[in-house]
Amino acid sequence: xxxxxxxxxxxxxxxxxxxxxxxxxxxxxxxxxxxxxxxxxxxxxxxxxxxxxxxxxxxxxxxxxxxxxxxxxxxxxxxxxxxxxxxxxxxxxxxxxxxxxxxxxxxxxxxxxxxxxxxxxxxxxxxxxxxxxxxxxxxxxxxxxxxxxxxxxxxxxxxxxxxxxxxxxxxxxxxxxxxxxxxxxxxxxxxxxxxxxxxxxxxxxxxxxxxxxxxxxxxxxxxxxxxxxxxxxxxxxxxxxxxxxxxxxxxxxxxxxxxxxxxxxxxxxxxxxxxxxxxxxxxxxxxxxxxxxxxxxxxxxxxxxxxxxxxxxxxxxxxxxxxxxxxxxxxxxxxxxxxxxxxxxxxxxxxxxxxxxxxxxxxxx
Amino acid sequence: xxxxxxxxxxxxxxxxxxxxxxxxxxxxxxxxxxxxxxxxxxxxxxxxxxxxxxxxxxxxxxxxxxxxxxxxxxxxxxxxxxxxxxxxxxxxxxxxxxxxxxxxxxxxxxxxxxxxxxxxxxxxxxxxxxxxxxxxxxxxxxxxxxxxxxxxxxxxxxxxxxxxxxxxxxxxxxxxxxxxxxxxxxxxxxxxxxxxxxxxxxxxxxxxxxxxxxxxxxxxxxxxxxxxxxxxxxxxxxxxxxxxxxxxxxxxxxxxxxxxxxxxxxxxxxxxxxxxxxxxxxxxxxxxxxxxxxxxxxxxxxxxxxxxxxxxxxxxxxxxxxxxxxxxxxxxxxxxxxxxxxxxxxxxxxxxxxxxxxxxxxxxxxxxxxxxxxxxxxxxxxxxxxxxxxxxxxxxxxxxxxxxxxxxxxxxxx
Numbered sequence: 001x002x003x004x005x006x007x008x009x010x011x012x013x014x015x016x017x018x019x020x021x022x023x024x025x026x027x028x029x030x031x032x033x034x035x036x037x038x039x040x041x042x043x044x045x046x047x048x049x050x051x052x053x054x055x056x057x058x059x060x061x062x063x064x065x066x067x068x069x070x071x072x073x074x075x076x077x078x079x080x081x082x083x084x085x086x087x088x089x090x091x092x093x094x095x096x097x098x099x100x101x102x103x104x105x106x107x108x109x110x111x112x113x114x115x116x117x118x119x120x121x122x123x124x125x126x127x128x129x130x131x132x133x134x135x136x137x138x139x140x141x142x143x144x145x146x147x148x149x150x151x152x153x154x155x156x157x158x159x160x161x162x163x164x165x166x167x168x169x170x171x172x173x174x175x176x177x178x179x180x181x182x183x184x185x186x187x188x189x190x191x192x193x194x195x196x197x198x199x200x201x202x203x204x205x206x207x208x209x210x211x212x213x214x215x216x217x218x219x220x221x222x223x224x225x226x227x228x229x230x231x232x233x234x235x236x237x238x239x240x241x242x243x244x245x246x247x248x249x250x251x252x253x254x255x256x257x258x259x260x261x262x263x264x265x266x267x268x269x270x271x272x273x274x275x276x277x278x279x280x281x282x283x284x285x286x287x288x289x290x291x292x293x294x295x296x297x298x299x300x301x302x303x304x305x306x307x308x309x310x311x312x313x314x315x316x317x318x319x320x321x322x323x324x325x326x327x328x329x330x331x332x333x334x335x336x337x338x339x340x341x342x343x344x345x346x347x348x349x350x351x352x353x354x355x356x357x358x359x360x361x362x363x364x365x
Numbered sequence: 366x367x368x369x370x371x372x373x374x375x376x377x378x379x380x381x382x383x384x385x386x387x388x389x390x391x392x393x394x395x396x397x398x399x400x401x402x403x404x405x406x407x408x409x410x411x412x413x414x415x416x417x418x419x420x421x422x423x424x425x426x427x428x429x430x431x432x433x434x435x436x437x438x439x440x441x442x443x444x445x446x447x448x449x450x451x452x453x454x455x456x457x458x459x460x461x462x463x464x465x466x467x468x469x470x471x472x473x474x475x476x477x478x479x480x481x482x483x484x485x486x487x488x489x490x491x492x493x494x495x496x497x498x499x500x501x502x503x504x505x506x507x508x509x510x511x512x513x514x515x516x517x518x519x520x521x522x523x524x525x526x527x528x529x530x531x532x533x534x535x536x537x538x539x540x541x542x543x544x545x546x547x548x549x550x551x552x553x554x555x556x557x558x559x560x561x562x563x564x565x566x567x568x569x570x571x572x573x574x575x576x577x578x579x580x581x582x583x584x585x586x587x588x589x590x591x592x593x594x595x596x597x598x599x600x601x602x603x604x605x606x607x608x609x610x611x612x613x614x615x616x617x618x619x620x621x622x623x624x625x626x627x628x629x630x631x632x633x634x635x636x637x638x639x640x641x642x643x644x645x646x647x648x649x650x651x652x653x654x655x656x657x658x659x660x661x662x663x664x665x666x667x668x669x670x671x672x673x674x675x676x677x678x679x680x681x682x683x684x685x686x687x688x689x690x691x692x693x694x695x696x697x698x699x700x701x702x703x704x705x706x707x708x709x710x711x712x713x714x715x716x717x718x719x720x721x722x723x724x725x726x727x728x729x730x731x732x733x734x735x736x737x738x739x740x741x742x743x744x745x746x747x748x749x750x751x752x753x754x755x756x757x758x759x760x761x762x763x764x765x766x767x768x769x770x771x772x773x774x775x776x777x778x779x
Contacts, residue, residue: 100613135547136651150579156617162584166618168563172574199665201510205568206578211512232672236700238545239651253611257644257669264648287435339579 038096040291145255451703453506505639558668
């Protein structure tokens with residue numbers, strides 16, 4: 001049936017994020033995963049995900065941690081040592097939305113996490129969800145964004161009053177690393193082509209370096225087609241015909257913009273999964289929407305984004321069977337349109353939505 | 366006769382020879398004899414050209430007084446034309462054909478400036494600038510920037526922009542009646558700061574393998590573009606201006622831009638002011654573009670949003686745009702791509718360039734002709750019989766231009 005073919009396509013794409021380190025050997029027992037509920041609606045949706053995983057009998061043991069920044073010895077801000085040691089042990093994390101307080105003095109938590117675990121690649125697969133209609137159908141692409149440098153290096157100076165200079169940093173090492181990750185991902189997930197997105201006609205040295213590294217890495221991966229495209233051409237074509245894109249790799253700023261653009265094509269941040277890959281085999285999967293403080297605690301949140309990220313995580317860990325089950329249950333629920341949360345167009349509560357998915361998961365057993 | 370001479374700066378030559386106030390043919394011929402043959406040629410050419418021609422001679426720059434154009438009884442306007450690369454020349458031909466058929470009183474001065482075709486040099490650039498300074502209005506295609514650079518990091522297009530100080534780029538994103546896309550009835554204006562920001566061309570390799578690129582934001586330019594945006598909104602009767610930025614990450618740079626916009630917004634209480642972060646803006650544009658009216662932003666985000674919005678209404682072939690400085694106006698397409706794959710194949714869509722040319726005519730106060738051209742184009746698109754490939758049809762550029770020309774004649778000529 002078309003539904004099955006489509007679903008298998010989706011499962012193929014939806015976050016089989018395999019790392020290039022040695023294959024994971026899971027003991028017969030439970031695998032520990034650090035879960036960071038976050039703020040706002042974070043705790044509600046984390047509870048939903050845990051409940052659904054229980055219903056699906058996934059062999060995962062959750063370790064809940066808080067990552068509010070604390071000042072370590074020496075005055076530097078860092079995440080609490082319990083959180084760090086839990087992540088180092090389990091290597092896999094699932095994170096809810098984190099609030100960035102404006103005048104708290106410490107940098108954003110996301111930035112801290114990124115620096116602590118050297119999360120260099122942000123992977124966002126964007127696949128159209130059947131049952132949640134947008135003007136764009138058949139979207140099926142993955143954006144891979146370099147997450148450590150580029151325009152977001154945070155190096156800014158006031159030269160004279162009224163003139164500000166921001167520095168965009170591009171290094172050979174980081175460009176090579178992200179290009180290699182993109183090609184590995186394409187190979188492991190049976191994707192056909194990788195497209196490098198850049199603006200080397202304007203920023204000739206910096207994006208030129210990024211592009212050169214991508215070309216060099218492409219030489220080693222002859223089975224994956226490599227193309228390059230200007231950022232403005234990509235934007236122009238993306239809104240006219242998103243089906244022509246497959247895997248996109250790009251530096252930080254363009255990645256930020258394009259990944260949000262693609263999320264908009266499939267329905268917004270409430271249904272988009274995301275994964276961050278770090279050095280040393282660490283991977284943190286997260287939901288990218290905000291904390292939604294206006295609906296926090298009212299049981300109105302939509303757990304889909306966190307759930308799909310968790311499914312991405314299961315695939316990364318190799319638990320494909322469970323991943324498929326949960327994902328199928330989720331998509332069937334959305335397609336049936338009977339029990340939907342408010343942002344998807346229905347008027348059910350979060351707990352009802354969760355219960356419905358749990359029921360379907362158990363039925364699928 | 367006197368006026369003509371003045372117009373060509375020959376007057377002070379005559380003064381030099383001590384014949385101030387008098388003119389007869391003989392001294393002029395003496396001038397020619399003295400090695401100013403160029404002047405003589407200019408003189409013979411003078412009689413054949415209409416009266417409103419402004420001085421173009423080499424000596425005019427020494428004269429240093431640019432005269433204002435005389436009364437425009439049946440005068441033509443001179444406009445600088447730079448066809449550029451890719452399909453630029455084809456689009457310019459389309460414009461010229463339509464103008465000729467419509468009897469539009471505009472004369473083009475062409476310059477072929479191109480980096481990729483090795484037709485670029487400092488002298489050429491200076492020629493274009495001189496011509497611009499005289500005519501003040503130009504129509505141009507995209508001068509392609511190759512990725513390899515020889516010596517200078519700034520491309521010719523950037524340098525032209527900086528020398529003329531074309532700080533504001535305005536792109537009109539309007540849905541075309543008769544051509545439906547996923548979002549219909551769009552009407553946005555995108556205003557982009559064009560001279561600073563990420564396109565500063567200041568890059569260096571401090572350590573081998575590490576490249577730094579500087580993004581410069583200044584308060585003066587941010588204020589200028591914000592004021593331009595609000596003035597534009599007031600003049601065109603728009604209700605809301607939205608500033609697009611990434612100040613949560615680039616706190617000092619985009620923070621300065623945002624602050625300048627907020628300061629200027631206070632001077633325009635009738636116009637609503639909002640701001641939005643660039644990634645959220647992109648997402649909203651594909652989900653609900655109707656919430657935006659006028660958007661103002663720095664350079665790189667402008668590039669992205671221009672192209673995104675062009676894609677929403679039908680692509681780079683249908684969106685006109687223009688660049689303004691305090692003294693000059695340059696008309697071009699909204700989404701600037703050379704479109705090299707289409708060169709010679711006669712498939713480019715001239716709609717954007719024709720609509721931009723119509724805007725140029727309105728800028729020159731030729732309202733009648735402007736409406737004639739733009740309505741002809743819109744009529745052809747609405748009828749839907751002749752459509753170029755990017756809009757889903759099979760017609761060639763030539764077919765489209767002929768259809769526009771045919772529709773021009775429908776207007777009663779007086």
